[in-house]
Amino acid sequence: ADTTYANAYITHVLKNCDAYNDLENMIWMSIFNINPLNLSENILKERATLIDNISGRNSPMEFDNKLNEITNPLYKLKMLYGNNYDNKLNIVKCVGECLKNNISPSEISKILKIIYPDLYCYISVPFLKDEFTTKYVNNYIFAKLKSELTPELIQLNEKFSEHNMLWKYPSRTEVIDNNKNADLTYVIDGLGLEWCGLINSIFERNPIATNIKDYSLSINMGRANIPTITTSNKISGDYMYNELDRYYHSANYTYPNNIVDEIDIINNILEKIFSKIGRHSTILITADHGATRFSGYPSKRIVPPKNSVIKKNGRFAQSIEKPDESNEYIIHEYNNEYYAISKTHKIFE
Secondary structure (H helix, E strand, O other): OOHHHHHHHHHHHHOOOOOHHHHHHHHHHHHHHOOHHHOOHHHHHHHHHHHHHHOOOOOOHHHHHHHOOOOOHHHHHHHOOOOOHHHHHHHHHHHHHHHHOOOOHHHHHHHHHHHOHHHHHHHOOOOOOOHHHHHHHHHHHHHHHHOOOOHHHHHHHHHHHHOOHHHHOOEHHHHHHOOOOOOEEEEEOOOOHHHHHHHHHHHHHOHHHHOOOOOOOOOOOOEOOOOOOHHHOOOOOOEEEOHHHHHHOOOOOOOOHHHHHHHHHHHHHHHHHHOOHHHOOOEEEEOOOOOOOOOOOOOOOEOOOOOOEEEHHHOEEEEOOOOOOOOOEEEEEEOOEEEEEEOOOOOEO
8 A cells, every 4th residue: 555665665676587677668668558649647647656666767769769750749748758867858859849839838837747847847937027027038938948049039029128128127236235134145156037937946845945834935036237247247145156157158058958957057056055944044045147048149230339349259349438329239337438238139240
């Protein structure tokens, strides 16, 4: 009757007999014998439990070959299970294909909750400051999963630019000043708003949080200080984590590994932070800036202002003279210099 013990006992016995490999193959392959229309969430959960308890390795080659024959991305997604790194990569690619085939995010989410819970949490963005912000963050995540600058994100970005919506958000400095009562401050270099769903999940499943009935977790949005360079966004804290930003700038930043790796990095950092909650009543987790996956993707470039110097691979232009006004960029004065900063994903020539 004790299922956990029974599974553990069966695993122990089978690992010591010649039939163990055959059993692993059977667990992976048997799903192909089920009518796709009958692949319910309960069946996927049962299969996930079996794989977790008995099959700790990669899926067998026979399974991978069979999987490659499937053309329907949603059906293919149901075949997968993220019990290791390679399988998670396949899931990310398959989710991207599902989104490209206009399969609804809600349909995808139901499956991800079973086969890759952390990815499910990543795309489960809570309601943010307003409908536009929530929609923008969702579409940014979907574009990242597709690994393409989508028409939807371009349209939202243009609206954001046209209405100068950047200024409706408080600066990151203002947000921190309003939370000075924190006992400890943790700075995660490069932590953008896209991670709020995963952060919520990591906190809620943390042993400390599950044992505390009276607690709250709030998300306060702020924009990076303009210009978004290190000197104008320096921030001090009790602990500083720069693994995420280092990864953004590394040569290993390629799709689909970037999604899986970033999730793992966030998990590792947040687990360290939340393990300290029991000793402190209030903690603040903040960042100096986020990240923009699609900077420079549009082929059209912005003509830089006269006598300006291009910085950060075209993200902005710097000059000692005030640039001419333009719909393509905002002008910001900082330390007696002027910065022309792109308002969209375009970069300067």
